[in-house]
Amino acid sequence: MKRVVITGLGFITSIGNSRPEVLRSLKECRSGIELFSEFAGNDIPIKLAGTVKGFTFPTARFDDWTYPAGYQISRDQLRAMTPNALYAFCAMDQAIREAKLSPELVSHPRTGLLCASGGSMWLAYENLHTIVTQGVRRCPPMAVVNSIPGSLYINLVAGFKIKGGSLGCSSACSSSAHALGLAADMIRLHRQEMMFVVGAEDCNRFNILPFAGIRALSLQTDPAKAPCAFDVKRDGFVGTGGAAVLVVEELEHALRRGAPICAEVLGWGQASDGYNVVIPDPTGDGLRRAMEDALLDSKLQPGDIDYVNAHATSTIAGDISECQALRQIFHNSKRPWVSSTKSLTGHGLSLAGAMESAICCLALQEGFTPVSANITELDPACADIAIVTKPIPDAPRIALTNSSGFGGTNVCVAMKKWEGS
Amino acid sequence: MNLNATELAEIQKELRRCNPETVAAAIRFREQGDSTAIPPVVYGLIELYQPATAKLSLKDANDETRLIEDLGLDSLALLEVVFAIEGVLKLHINNDELKEIRTLGKLNQFLRDKIVTAAPATS
Numbered sequence: 213m214k215r216v217v218i219t220g221l222g223f224i225t226s227i228g229n230s231r232p233e234v235l236r237s238l239k240e241c242r243s244g245i246e247l248f249s250e251f252a253g254n255d256i257p258i259k260l261a262g263t264v265k266g267f268t269f270p271t272a273r274f275d276d277w278t279y280p281a282g283y284q285i286s287r288d289q290l291r292a293m294t295p296n297a298l299y300a301f302c303a304m305d306q307a308i309r310e311a312k313l314s315p316e317l318v319s320h321p322r323t324g325l326l327c328a329s330g331g332s333m334w335l336a337y338e339n340l341h342t343i344v345t346q347g348v349r350r351c352p353p354m355a356v357v358n359s360i361p362g363s364l365y366i367n368l369v370a371g372f373k374i375k376g377g378s379l380g381c382s383s384a385c386s387s388s389a390h391a392l393g394l395a396a397d398m399i400r401l402h403r404q405e406m407m408f409v410v411g412a413e414d415c416n417r418f419n420i421l422p423f424a425g426i427r428a429l430s431l432q433t434d435p436a437k438a439p440c441a442f443d444v445k446r447d448g449f450v451g452t453g454g455a456a457v458l459v460v461e462e463l464e465h466a467l468r469r470g471a472p473i474c475a476e477v478l479g480w481g482q483a484s485d486g487y488n489v490v491i492p493d494p495t496g497d498g499l500r501r502a503m504e505d506a507l508l509d510s511k512l513q514p515g516d517i518d519y520v521n522a523h524a525t526s527t528i529a530g531d532i533s534e535c536q537a538l539r540q541i542f543h544n545s546k547r548p549w550v551s552s553t554k555s556l557t558g559h560g561l562s563l564a565g566a567m568e569s570a571i572c573c574l575a576l577q578e579g580f581t582p583v584s585a586n587i588t589e590l591d592p593a594c595a596d597i598a599i600v601t602k603p604i605p606d607a608p609r610i611a612l613t614n615s616s617g618f619g620g621t622n623v624c625v626a627m628k629k630w631e632g633s
Numbered sequence: 634m635n636l637n638a639t640e641l642a643e644i645q646k647e648l649r650r651c652n653p654e655t656v657a658a659a660i661r662f663r664e665q666g667d668s669t670a671i672p673p674v675v676y677g678l679i680e681l682y683q684p685a686t687a688k689l690s691l692k693d694a695n696d697e698t699r700l701i702e703d704l705g706l707d708s709l710a711l712l713e714v715v716f717a718i719e720g721v722l723k724l725h726i727n728n729d730e731l732k733e734i735r736t737l738g739k740l741n742q743f744l745r746d747k748i749v750t751a752a753p754a755t756s
Contacts, residue, residue, distance in 0.1 A: 275650060287685075291713070292709075350719075350720065353712040
């Protein structure tokens with residue numbers, strides 16, 4: 213089978229809108245969490261979000277939106293976009309530059325695109341509200357393409373003239389981890405030479421606040437205290453949006469063109485809980501099997517793993533379930549370091565897997581272990597897990613990143629520092 | 634018939650990126666049914682939706698100017714223009730009628746014909 217490497221990254225996240233900004237935030241443990249103006253109302257008990265800086269969406273009309281200088285986006289590209297597609301467009305631009313891709317390689321029959329997004333619930337609401345209150349004749353021309361989850365790949369395929377295979381993944385909060393795993397498979401099977409993997413979500417009250425219905429969101433009001441995965445005081449996740457892009461490439465193809473290689477994708481695994489629509493299996497069985505699959509696929513032993521970027525959203529049930537899975541995998545081996553970078557970024561939902569895989573690439577390439585922020589009192593139920601509560605000097609060589617989602621979907625991706633061969 | 638404050642606000646919102654002449658023409662059409670107000674509204678909206686790469690500027694256009702080939706509107710942009718015209722002038726263009734509209738002259742004439750049979754509504 214072909215080998216798979218990552219040759220470019222792009223970030224629009226709460227902790228930075230570029231590789232250097234994200235790297236600095238991770239190393240200095242700078243949080244992207246803020247009091248969110250959209251949650252200011254007295255009727256909204258949730259106050260925090262991992263806000264995306266440098267973008268504004270004052271109305272649902274794209275010509276009112278603003279985005280950071282330096283991105284060239286034409287009107288006909290912007291008109292069908294959702295906020296998450298705009299974030300992704302900017303992150304794609306960064307990843308293409310970093311991977312040193314010519315326009316011919318971006319728009320090539322052997323270059324594909326795998327996207328993950330929950331869609332823009334905001335624009336879906338606006339469009340449907342217009343139809344219901346003003347009639348079908350006032351249905352805006354872009355009402356379908358900027359409402360559905362497929363909006364992300366629709367916009368990016370057209371915007372970047374993608375010619376290879378393109379599709380979207382929809383498996384809740386493991387969506388973009390699935391996208392990375394499937395992209396790696398497409399390259400290993402030599403169906404494509406290169407794949408863009410994109411995770412992106414809006415960051416607004418429409419896509420975050422519905423999680424209040426299952427009491428999954430933190431009620432903390434101090435941005436310095438939440439989310440706090442693995443801490444006894446954790447009370448739910450803090451939502452975020454943005455986009456992350458990984459350029460996933462066949463190794464020989466990357467070497468031939470002298471591409472800058474960030475990390476190698478060694479393999480991946482997936483499994484389902486078969487348990488509940490929203491509650492993770494408390495035994496962690498599904499995630500354990502996904503991790504076992506990833507190790508098998510990657511020809512790794514548990515003792516080879518230096519670092520695990522945990523899914524750990526800071527919910528009471530989720531973190532414990534994941535600890536159970538980790539405990540079962542590593543009970544007889546060296547204990548890897550474990551952290552939740554969501555405690556700095558917030559939980560990006562469909563974006564999470566791509567964002568955290570890209571963060572693992574930074575950790576492997578730049579030689580640092582991300583900290584699990586905001587832990588002041590580690591939950592005794594997590595005490596036997598080697599959680600990174602403060603900066604440590606260790607640099608990981610092999611990392612796993614976990615993602616789990618509603619319905620009990622679980623994905624684990626194994627990545628290795630690129631050491632030149 | 635004078636427009637009420639809500640109707641005026643709707644027009645101003647829809648045309649907020651157009652020049653004041655376009656807004657004034659839209660109000661004149663809605664209040665007086667004045668067909669000479671149609672071209673300034675059409676021009677104002679096309680200007681808004683025309684891509685920077687279009688081979689012909691609107692100021693050099695005439696009745697024969699083709700909306701797609703000359704002014705660079707793609708079929709989606711044409712739908713956006715029609716959607717905006719319908720919203721501002723309160724006229725409806727159905728699918729069969731839309732197929733016939735290929736030039737600026739056709740669009741203006743079509744809208745003029747439309748008001749002969751249906752006076753603008755000021756709902």
